[in-house]
Amino acid sequence: MKCPKCGREWTTFIPPFCTCGAELEISYDYSKVDVRKWKNRLSSVWKYRELLPPVKRMITLREGGTPLIKARISEKIGIDVYIKDETRNPTGSFRDRLATVAISYGLPYASNGFIVASDGNAAVSVAAYAARAEKEAFVVIPRKVDRGKLIQMMAFGAKIIRFGESVDEAIEYAREIAKLNGLYNVTPEDNIIGLEGQKTIAFELWEELNPTHVVVPTGSGSYIYSIYKGFKELMEIGVLEEIPNLIAVQTDKCNPIASEVLGTKKKCTETKALGLYVKNPVMKNKAVKAIKESKGTAVIVNEEEIMRGEKLLASEGIYAELSSAVVMPALLKLKENGFIEKGDKVVLVVTGSGLKTGEGGKEKFSIGPTKIEILRLLKEREMYAYEIWSLLGKPLKYQAVHQHIKELLELGLVEQAYRKGKRVYYKITEKGLRILQNFEDLENI
Ligand SMILES: [Zn+2]
Structure with a gap:
């Protein structure tokens, strides 16, 4: 990866910005990609290997290829709605897409192990894939983390470091520890390699449905940006005409990205949807660009609506974590304000499983x-x-x-x-x- 501005070569890891300030983005020779090859391959993130970084050894648990399910609510609201059920990934969240690529790519540089800063799901995924690669995983997590996620990290044998109130503080701390100990840092805010894995959901959605709208729970902004990048690559290849409208969902308690899109006053305090509690998302500009360029929008939901969302998803047979349950109230708001209408094909991305909260509901342990x-x-x-x-x-x-x-x-x-x-x-x-x-x-x- 060469910086387009100063020409600096980045190999071991690729930060979002070069030291010269230029924004870095991983790209491929799109003229050589033949998407017809995808048809005969097994569903997984690696099905799309032409559009992934080259790796010597693939660390995989058959992530990706998650089901797209027609939602019952479609009949009630008169719009075709589909749920992309990312809870079916190996550790129960979309972050497995990130971990398979980041761990496989980073393996040659990770003799001392891997490190990631995360509010939960990425820490779990990295712990699992590092275990599979027989490498040590250090995870820096904020003091409040869903109990189920903590139990998963422990089961995978990760070294757990609790630091700070929200994930932003954990990111800086992880950066320091990585430097001091020669760990390979896969935090997406510091190393964009894993986003290449996350973008594969766009390829799946295009193959399965070619949606008009994609609704994404948004914390750090890395997923909505990855999805945008995936669709944009399909355009570069020449098989897609228009990127679907990308819609970010945040909460009225914490909404740095949504407030920027909607031009409302920004708030950021703790929300029940812990995965969406990111005060200063590093990917904010990229996420906002993804939303604007796709002619999308943002929706803000309140804490009560999140609880209703959990029930609505459960009535579809899907048990989602609260950070994902926000997509249901968001859907109803989009219908109400006319952003979506009959004839549209709307996808709700359910990013993580409700089991991760831990039994006994919303208790948080530290x-x-x-x-x-x-x-x-x-x-x-x-x-x-x-x-x-x-x-x-x-x-x-x-x-x-x-x-x-x-x-x-x-x-x-x-x-x-x-x-x-x-x-x-x-x-x-x-x-x-x-x-x-x-x-x-x-x-x-
Ligand atoms: Zn540069």
Whole structure:
């Protein structure tokens, strides 16, 4: 990859902007691409390999090729609506498309391992694909993360680093750790290679339906931009005349991209749709350009509407995470304001599974310093709550320690060992030891 402005060569990773300030975009020799070859290949991201970076070894779990399902709501609103069910990817989200390309491409440069900053789904995907490649994965995630995603990351053996309130802060931190430790950074805001995988959804939609509108939940803006790039490449090849209208959905709590498109006042506080909680999206300009050039728009939905969206999708038989459920209320708004009408073919992209939220609904867990200390104590020997409280030697109420132990039990990091009279003795579990190991490894790097 050569910078079009200064000619600098980028090989190991490709940032969104060159050091000279020019915007970098990966391109191919489109005149050589014959899309007829795609017909006889297995559905997967790699089906479109002519339009993907060359890799020596493919790390794949058969991601992509997700079903496109006609939505029941079509009859009710009199418009053809389809759901692109990205929850069917190997780890349950669209980010597997990113991970398969980023990990396969980065493998020769990742002798020390991979790192990614993410609010959840990308961290899970990178953890899974790095495990498959027998490489270490470091994931930097904000303090609040959906519990199901955390459990997935742990299962894949990722080294988990909690940092900052929203993903923006995690991105900067990951950049520093990557430099210090020679890790291959696959954070999409710092390395656009994975977006090449994400764009393949556009090829699938074109093959299956050739939609007029595509509705995309938007946090960092990387997915809507990738989709735009995919459709634009089909135009370059000469098989598509017009890019479908791309529609970004954000929430009334956090809407840096939608507010820019709609010319409304920007807000950004925490939303239930955690995946859409990105304060300063690095890809904002690219996302806005994708929306404007495709003659699309943006829709803002509120927290109540998100909950209704979850139910509406469930009535279609799809259990989506709240960050994806926003597409349903957005659809109704688009119909109401006349942006879509009879004759259109509308695709709703459901980006991630509701199972990722974790059982018990919307609780958010965090493993902070006190929990780590409790785990350290229990690694030494089995103890009862009062003992733990007195050994912690912190100005903490006994009740607070009790609450920490309760959460550790629910996270499966601690379990009851035995009872002696009224005393319950606790011990650390295998999973707890693994988490503790993660933190200790990190302190040593
Ligand atoms: Zn340059």
